[in-house]
Amino acid sequence: MKFIIVIVxxxxxxxxxxxLVHALEKINIEGVLITTKATKSLKNEFENTMxxxxxxxxxxxxxxxxxxxxxxxxxxxxWRRINKYYDNxxxxxxxxDVTIKYLGMELTKRNYILHMLELSEDLYFxxxxxxxxxxxxxxxxxxxxxxxPEYNRAHxxxxxWRLDKTPYVLPNKPYNKVxxxxxxxxxxxxxxxxxxxxxxxxxxxxxxxMSAERPLDMxxxxxxxxxxKYAFVVMSGGKNIYADKKSSNYYFIPFVTPPKHLQITSHAxxxxxxxxPTDSTGYSPLNSIYCAPNKTxxxxxxxxxxxxxxxxxxxxxxETKNCGRxxxxxxKVDICKAIDEIEDNYNDLSRNALKYxxxxxxxxxxxxxxxxxxxxxxx
Numbered sequence: 001m002k003f004i005i006v007i008v009x010x011x012x013x014x015x016x017x018x019x020l021v022h023a024l025e026k027i028n029i030e031g032v033l034i035t036t037k038a039t040k041s042l043k044n045e046f047e048n049t050m051x052x053x054x055x056x057x058x059x060x061x062x063x064x065x066x067x068x069x070x071x072x073x074x075x076x077x078x079w080r081r082i083n084k085y086y087d088n089x090x091x092x093x094x095x096x097d098v099t100i101k102y103l104g105m106e107l108t109k110r111n112y113i114l115h116m117l118e119l120s121e122d123l124y125f126x127x128x129x130x131x132x133x134x135x136x137x138x139x140x141x142x143x144x145x146x147x148x149p150e151y152n153r154a155h156x157x158x159x160x161w162r163l164d165k166t167p168y169v170l171p172n173k174p175y176n177k178v179x180x181x182x183x184x185x186x187x188x189x190x191x192x193x194x195x196x197x198x199x200x201x202x203x204x205x206x207x208x209x210m211s212a213e214r215p216l217d218m219x220x221x222x223x224x225x226x227x228x229k230y231a232f233v234v235m236s237g238g239k240n241i242y243a244d245k246k247s248s249n250y251y252f253i254p255f256v257t258p259p260k261h262l263q264i265t266s267h268a269x270x271x272x273x274x275x276x277p278t279d280s281t282g283y284s285p286l287n288s289i290y291c292a293p294n295k296t297x298x299x300x301x302x303x304x305x306x307x308x309x310x311x312x313x314x315x316x317x318x319e320t321k322n323c324g325r326x327x328x329x330x331x332k333v334d335i336c337k338a339i340d341e342i343e344d345n346y347n348d349l350s351r352n353a354l355k356y357x358x359x360x361x362x363x364x365x366x367x368x369x370x371x372x373x374x375x376x377x378x379x
Contacts, residue, residue, distance in 0.1 A: 182303075213278045218335055235253040
């Protein structure tokens with residue numbers, strides 16, 4: 001069996017995709033990675049996986065007509081690359097709904113897996129033309145497997161897409177080639193400089209996308225209440241949208257290429273998660289309610305207790321595993337109360353965070369998915 005892993009976009013921006021390739025290498029599954037963004041560091045990252053890069057600038061195009069034309073061009077090029085390797089022993093592992101859009105219904109003529117990192121009620125050919133929908137029912141039921149990162153999402157997708165089988169749940173847990181420890185040496189110069197500035201403070205860290213869906217301003221206000229005891233550090237590849245915030249305790253670290261971003265994570269005292277449902281993301285608002293952040297694993301691998309707002313995707317985890325605290329409302333009073341509760345129970349929460357990380361066997365789950373696929377006759 002050979003997997004042809006396809007992802008449209010920068011794979012470094014999708015740690016779950018990185019984890020998948022690492023894990024397939026670990027269990028000695030032959031793989032080919034086809035991506036629109038490949039770098040020298042990527043080729044060093046994956047030693048036993050053949051990498052095919054498509055050099056097409058599809059992201060900068062704004063005109064809807066030209067965008068549709070580029071989608072068609074990229075689709076043809078993707079299939080040309082796939083067909084170089086595809087045979088009757090192959091399975092195409094398509095990661096993200098965006099990749100599915102570019103591959104199109106041609107997928108249904110092949111052996112394939114749909115790996116959805118976000119919660120999509122529908123699949124659109126182009127998000128600015130929502131009236132052009134893909135046949136999600138056919139795509140889902142023809143797939144050898146549908147894979148999602150969270151339990152509730154599996155049942156929502158099964159219902160929305162009218163699937164015969166419940167999707168597999170493969171958590172967004174990092175599959176690392178190295179063993180990380182607390183307070184790692186930081187290679188990135190900007191990040192190292194910032195962390196050195198706050199070495200006498202406890203770091204409350206947020207890492208990930210900065211957007212209206214993930215508000216952080218009240219965390220800055222809450223941290224300011226502690227008179228310099230904490231530093232609120234944000235590590236993100238996006239624009240520093242809080243640059244004008246008047247706070248001596250707020251620090252911003254630009255994008256650090258995974259997995260080296262974990263060097264910064266290793267210095268955190270508390271890890272932040274923030275999710276507010278909006279209609280602006282292109283996905284169902286339930287994508288936030290039933291979030292599946294890889295951050296929970298990236299924080300917990302270092303035994304870092306977590307702090308987040310009250311939504312099912314976080315509260316169920318924090319309460320059942322006792323590895324974090326949720327606050328009721330986005331106010332500095334409620335956030336401070338949750339921080340104080342974490343400090344009062346820090347050692348227990350830290351131990352439980354580490355237990356949570358170790359309780360998830362990513363490799364075992366992946367091997368079961370592959371075993372089930374092998375048990376089906378590949379036509």
